[in-house]
Amino acid sequence: MQITSPDFKQNARIALQDVGLQKALGNVKTGFPHKRATAMARLPEFDQLRDEARDLKNHIIENLDIYLEAFESKVLENGGHVHWCRTSEDARKTILKICQEKNARTVTKGKSMVTEEINLNEYLEANGVTPVETDLGEYILQLRGEHPSHIIAPAIHLNLEDVSETFHANHHKPKSMDPAVLMQEAREELRNKFVAADVGITGANFLVAETGSSIIVTNEGNGDLTQILPKTHIVVTSIEKVVPTLEDMTLFLRLLARSATGQEFTVYNTLSTGPRREGDQDGPEEYHVVLVDNGRSEMIASELREMLRCIRCAACMNHCPVYGAVGGHSYGWVYPGPMGSVLTPQMIGIEKGALLPNASTFCGKCESVCPVRIPLPKLMRYWRRNEFEKHLTPKAARWGIGVWGFFAKRPALYRQLSSFSNLALRTLAGKKARINKLPLASGWTDGRDMPAPSDKTFMQLWSEKQKNGASS
Amino acid sequence: MSKAEILGQIRRGLGRTEPSAADRDAVASRIAAHKANLIPARAQIPEKECQQLFIDMAREAAADVIELNSLKALPSAIAEWLDQYSITDLVAAVDAPLPELCKKLPETIHIRTGVAQAGDLASLTTAFLGIAETGTLMLYSRPDSPTTLNFLPDNHLVVLNRSDIVGVYEEAWAKVRELNQGKMPRTVNMITGPSRSADIEQKLQMGAHGPRRLAIFLID
Numbered sequence: 001m002q003i004t005s006p007d008f009k010q011n012a013r014i015a016l017q018d019v020g021l022q023k024a025l026g027n028v029k030t031g032f033p034h035k036r037a038t039a040m041a042r043l044p045e046f047d048q049l050r051d052e053a054r055d056l057k058n059h060i061i062e063n064l065d066i067y068l069e070a071f072e073s074k075v076l077e078n079g080g081h082v083h084w085c086r087t088s089e090d091a092r093k094t095i096l097k098i099c100q101e102k103n104a105r106t107v108t109k110g111k112s113m114v115t116e117e118i119n120l121n122e123y124l125e126a127n128g129v130t131p132v133e134t135d136l137g138e139y140i141l142q143l144r145g146e147h148p149s150h151i152i153a154p155a156i157h158l159n160l161e162d163v164s165e166t167f168h169a170n171h172h173k174p175k176s177m178d179p180a181v182l183m184q185e186a187r188e189e190l191r192n193k194f195v196a197a198d199v200g201i202t203g204a205n206f207l208v209a210e211t212g213s214s215i216i217v218t219n220e221g222n223g224d225l226t227q228i229l230p231k232t233h234i235v236v237t238s239i240e241k242v243v244p245t246l247e248d249m250t251l252f253l254r255l256l257a258r259s260a261t262g263q264e265f266t267v268y269n270t271l272s273t274g275p276r277r278e279g280d281q282d283g284p285e286e287y288h289v290v291l292v293d294n295g296r297s298e299m300i301a302s303e304l305r306e307m308l309r310c311i312r313c314a315a316c317m318n319h320c321p322v323y324g325a326v327g328g329h330s331y332g333w334v335y336p337g338p339m340g341s342v343l344t345p346q347m348i349g350i351e352k353g354a355l356l357p358n359a360s361t362f363c364g365k366c367e368s369v370c371p372v373r374i375p376l377p378k379l380m381r382y383w384r385r386n387e388f389e390k391h392l393t394p395k396a397a398r399w400g401i402g403v404w405g406f407f408a409k410r411p412a413l414y415r416q417l418s419s420f421s422n423l424a425l426r427t428l429a430g431k432k433a434r435i436n437k438l439p440l441a442s443g444w445t446d447g448r449d450m451p452a453p454s455d456k457t458f459m460q461l462w463s464e465k466q467k468n469g470a471s472s
Numbered sequence: 473m474s475k476a477e478i479l480g481q482i483r484r485g486l487g488r489t490e491p492s493a494a495d496r497d498a499v500a501s502r503i504a505a506h507k508a509n510l511i512p513a514r515a516q517i518p519e520k521e522c523q524q525l526f527i528d529m530a531r532e533a534a535a536d537v538i539e540l541n542s543l544k545a546l547p548s549a550i551a552e553w554l555d556q557y558s559i560t561d562l563v564a565a566v567d568a569p570l571p572e573l574c575k576k577l578p579e580t581i582h583i584r585t586g587v588a589q590a591g592d593l594a595s596l597t598t599a600f601l602g603i604a605e606t607g608t609l610m611l612y613s614r615p616d617s618p619t620t621l622n623f624l625p626d627n628h629l630v631v632l633n634r635s636d637i638v639g640v641y642e643e644a645w646a647k648v649r650e651l652n653q654g655k656m657p658r659t660v661n662m663i664t665g666p667s668r669s670a671d672i673e674q675k676l677q678m679g680a681h682g683p684r685r686l687a688i689f690l691i692d
Contacts, residue, residue: 137671221682279615300485
């Protein structure tokens with residue numbers, strides 16, 4: 001997929017004026033945060049589970065090599081195969097090779113962000129294998145030639161009219177504006193594709209070292225039909241998904257659905273362990289796990305290590321004011337929102353991804369809802385620092401930071417200047433307490449008012465408080 | 473090649489070389505102990521309350537729960553349930569007590585056994601367990617009970633004994649470990665209500681790709 005992250009500003013500008021997109025994004029803001037809050041209120045232990053999940057993920061990463069090898073040996077013991085892939089290209093080639101060995105013509109796919117990350121669909125198609133997306137949202141997007149704009153609700157940027165037109169054009173049926181009828185059409189269209197597919201590709205939410213199992217979590221049941229009907233099941237997933245035991249997986253499952261959709265539990269949580277057993281009448285004859293690294297192992301040495309705790313629930317983007325305003329496609333690559341602003345620069349390079357960690361007000365909402373307590377603002381700040389150190393920050397911004405730094409290092413001067421600018425801004429605001437035109441800062445005031453500062457600076461208030469405190 | 477590179481990079485990141493025997497042992501014993509993490513209090517309750525919680529949570533997830541006071545009442549309950557949707561074909565698993573039960577169904581219902589096919593209207597299976605905390609069924613694959621029965625047909629009818637309801641997932645894992653000398657079944661399904669999707673405008677619709685309806689026949 002084409003990377004447009006360097007054009008974030010332009011993407012955002014267009015997104016803000018896109019009436020359809022703005023209407024669709026309204027569904028994110030009103031839906032997910034409310035549902036998550038309700039689910040959380042019903043489980044008093046929720047925050048304690050988050051602490052345990054954070055600690056467990058840290059333990060796993062500290063022993064990641066050992067857990068991965070333990071997982072591999074269990075998969076082999078169960079008659080499955082494990083493929084270790086350092087890069088996206090390694091992964092694509094490995095998957096294509098398995099498909100070609102099976103003379104596969106069509107491949108059904110369950111929802112998988114890792115396959116988006118490695119750009120699998122285009123590669124398979126270019127090599128004569130037809131991928132068929134089966135998650136309803138992904139299916140809609142495949143018909144439209146689009147990519148997901150959200151990691152758990154891929155078609156959230158679309159409205160009913162869009163889906164209606166797409167299905168009308170592709171299914172050759174009377175146009176319907178009833179979501180139930182549209183879903184029924186997709187169900188019928190895909191039924192035979194499930195049965196006819198030679199290979200089924202799914203992702204994995206977790207890999208269990210204890211048993212050598214992969215688990216997928218879906219509401220539609222498409223992932224299950226993808227992995228039980230074809231003769232070959234390929235699990236495409238990434239190295240940080242491994243967990244020690246079934247009990248440990250359970251800790252994450254209790255958090256995942258509640259953080260993501262606000263459900264008590266996702267409809268289908270399915271564990272797959274190796275190929276079909278003797279006497280089984282269905283299930284795949286071959287079971288492959290493709291373990292993708294793609295820059296993750298490099299994150300361990302840096303502050304970004306904490307990002308490896310991510311369980312891809314999407315709570316951060318569901319609560320993000322920036323995501324809610326500009327939508328997922330503005331971010332210009334696979335992973336949008338706060339988690340994407342941390343991951344994307346790692347995967348496509350800070351040179352291309354630098355605007356993303358800057359597209360945040362650091363309001364902290366993302367960190368406050370993260371089920372594994374990833375300090376997302378801190379990690380975005382890591383990238384801003386990295387950008388500055390690599391001299392990627394625009395000249396004007398560097399100059400501004402330099403000037404600010406000069407004064408910040410001279411507190412007396414800084415205080416003098418800030419009480420002066422305070423007075424100036426208050427005079428400019430007049431009685432309104434809001435400033436709607438500011439010299440040299442039209443970039444700010446064109447779009448919104450600047451709030452006028454309070455009468456006294458923080459330092460003035462502080463010293464007064466100290467004095468009063470001492471006298472009383 | 474790739475494996476060595478990935479493991480090497482992980483180890484460099486962790487600031488060590490190959491893990492020591494002690495590190496490996498620590499991980500192995502952690503796995504072997506498979507200790508529970510924090511278990512929410514919700515389903516750590518007396519048996520009767522637990523069974524009611526299962527029923528309430530399953531209904532909340534849009535499953536149809538039919539309570540029966542004995543196995544004898546099951547054939548007519550199944551026949552009645554199928555009749556309300558005018559379904560006359562059933563594909564059934566063959567583990568006990570299903571074969572005996574199927575013999576007692578009215579002759580108007582055509583029964584087939586084996587795997588499910590696209591287009592099947594209804595399937596009948598047993599459930600291994602019910603899990604109260606979220607109203608979840610647990611099923612697993614074996615020659616007697618193919619997994620396609622749980623996903624392909626439009627309606628999934630499940631027989632569950634009231635005594636097979638446990639409180640929390642951890643209790644279920646303990647029972648899974650008792651199967652096949654501790655070897656994990658090929659497929660373990662945790663099913664909470666019928667299939668659904670909200671991918672169109674976040675409006676929830678039932679019956680995406682899996683069964684449109686899930687009927688749980690709960691036997692005393």
